[in-house]
Amino acid sequence: MKKTADMVIKNAGELLTCRDESPDLIGVTRGGWVAVTDGKISMIGSRAEIEPLISNSTQVLDASGRVVSPGFVDSHTHVVFGGTRVGEYFAKIEKLSGDEIKRRGIRTGILTTLEPTREHSLEELYEETAVRVRDMIVSGTTTVESKSGYGLDRDTELKQLEVNRLLENRLPISVASTFLGAHGWPHGMEKEKYMDFLISEMIPRVGSAHLAEFCDAWCDEGHYTARECRIILEAGLDAGMKPKLHEGGYSYIGGAEAAADVGAVSADHLNYDPRPSLRRLAEAGTVGTPLPGIDFAVGHILPFDPAPMTEEGLELSIATNCCPGCWCTSMPFIIILACRRHGMSSERAIRAATIGGAKALSRQDRVGSIEPGKNADILIWNLERHEDIAYHYKTNPIETVVRDGRVTVRDSKIVQDI
Ligand SMILES: [Zn+2]
Numbered sequence: 001m002k003k004t005a006d007m008v009i010k011n012a013g014e015l016l017t018c019r020d021e022s023p024d025l026i027g028v029t030r031g032g033w034v035a036v037t038d039g040k041i042s043m044i045g046s047r048a049e050i051e052p053l054i055s056n057s058t059q060v061l062d063a064s065g066r067v068v069s070p071g072f073v074d075s076h077t078h079v080v081f082g083g084t085r086v087g088e089y090f091a092k093i094e095k096l097s098g099d100e101i102k103r104r105g106i107r108t109g110i111l112t113t114l115e116p117t118r119e120h121s122l123e124e125l126y127e128e129t130a131v132r133v134r135d136m137i138v139s140g141t142t143t144v145e146s147k148s149g150y151g152l153d154r155d156t157e158l159k160q161l162e163v164n165r166l167l168e169n170r171l172p173i174s175v176a177s178t179f180l181g182a183h184g185w186p187h188g189m190e191k192e193k194y195m196d197f198l199i200s201e202m203i204p205r206v207g208s209a210h211l212a213e214f215c216d217a218w219c220d221e222g223h224y225t226a227r228e229c230r231i232i233l234e235a236g237l238d239a240g241m242k243p244k245l246h247e248g249g250y251s252y253i254g255g256a257e258a259a260a261d262v263g264a265v266s267a268d269h270l271n272y273d274p275r276p277s278l279r280r281l282a283e284a285g286t287v288g289t290p291l292p293g294i295d296f297a298v299g300h301i302l303p304f305d306p307a308p309m310t311e312e313g314l315e316l317s318i319a320t321n322c323c324p325g326c327w328c329t330s331m332p333f334i335i336i337l338a339c340r341r342h343g344m345s346s347e348r349a350i351r352a353a354t355i356g357g358a359k360a361l362s363r364q365d366r367v368g369s370i371e372p373g374k375n376a377d378i379l380i381w382n383l384e385r386h387e388d389i390a391y392h393y394k395t396n397p398i399e400t401v402v403r404d405g406r407v408t409v410r411d412s413k414i415v416q417d418i
Contacts, residue, residue: 071142071377073357076319082116149183182217207239219255260284
């Protein structure tokens with residue numbers, strides 16, 4: 001190991017290590033210093049321990065008594081899409097009747113953005129998506145999961161996954177790619193026929209091309225049954241993709257048991273999951289990912305309740321669920337919602353946005369906490385206490401973003417494209 005550090009972050013007022021075993025959930029350490037070497041966190045300690053590692057070539061960032069935390073891991077997004085659902089958003093806010101929606105020609109549902117997503121070229125789809133991903137980067141997200149599922153045909157699904165690859169290659173963010181062919185099925189096609197196409201053609205193709213790390217499906221009334229999801233996710237496992245599952249968002253039809261049986265890394269939404277199902281997920285080591293943004297954006301009639309989840313021992317992750325129905329790119333805003341609308345403590349929400357998110361992506365060995373050996377993905381906040389992340393509704397709460405040991409954002413501006 002080198003004797004000096006490439007970067008030192010000094011004078012943290014509160015250093016949130018977010019170590020897994022922290023008794024206070026986020027490992028608040030006062031006056032901490034952090035050393036970074038070769039893109040990794042090499043040491044955490046006091047001034048007396050870290051200062052000797054500073055040489056002429058060390059970049060020193062002064063946190064000046066403010067909060068220092070891990071970068072956010074946004075573990076559930078549908079950020080790659082074309083078009084907008086703004087018409088539907090206001091139709092719901094204004095409580096327009098079905099007839100009125102029809103009379104005004106307002107389109108609703110995921111099929112609304114399917115056409116523009118299909119019609120855009122790869123570069124057009126990348127450019128529209130990159131606008132949102134740049135917003136995520138300046139909001140402190142250093143790892144983002146991104147799902148396909150707005151094409152529901154071979155070429156568009158592959159195009160969405162190619163956009164994931166471009167995002168990771170061109171922007172200072174790590175991208176975890178998920179194949180969500182089972183987000184729906186094409187208009188005019190039988191669900192069973194589309195499932196055959198997914199299992200016999202798409203999933204093996206995506207797996208062999210290494211275009212996705214995860215395979216996902218939507219288990220809910222009117223979508224895929226628990227049995228169908230199990231079949232899809234097992235096909236994903238055969239093709240080398242780890243399972244994730246949307247379940248319990250608008251009804252409960254056994255999604256948690258299906259997720260637990262296939263060893264899903266996460267089960268997402270969970271509004272309707274009964275206690276025994278939450279316990280089953282916890283026992284299986286599946287991370288629960290409730291989604292404050294979508295509950296807010298759709299005015300959900302049953303917003304998720306984190307209390308039974310934590311009481312049953314479920315590790316939680318929270319995510320933006322950035323999608324045409326929830327145009328949210330900000331993890332700080334998600335923390336605000338999780339605390340104010342769902343009764344999460346600031347510590348539980350911050351944990352769920354960092355190490356919880358990392359676990360929901362099986363990346364807890366690399367990201368999600370400030371510990372020696374992990375990637376140096378670190379935020380310096382314009383705040384002095386971690387509770388202020390949920391209490392101050394600031395437009396720009398983050399001063400500096402470091403990713404892989406390099407400064408990528410200063411004062412809401414990306415300063416390093418790859
Ligand atoms: Zn989703």
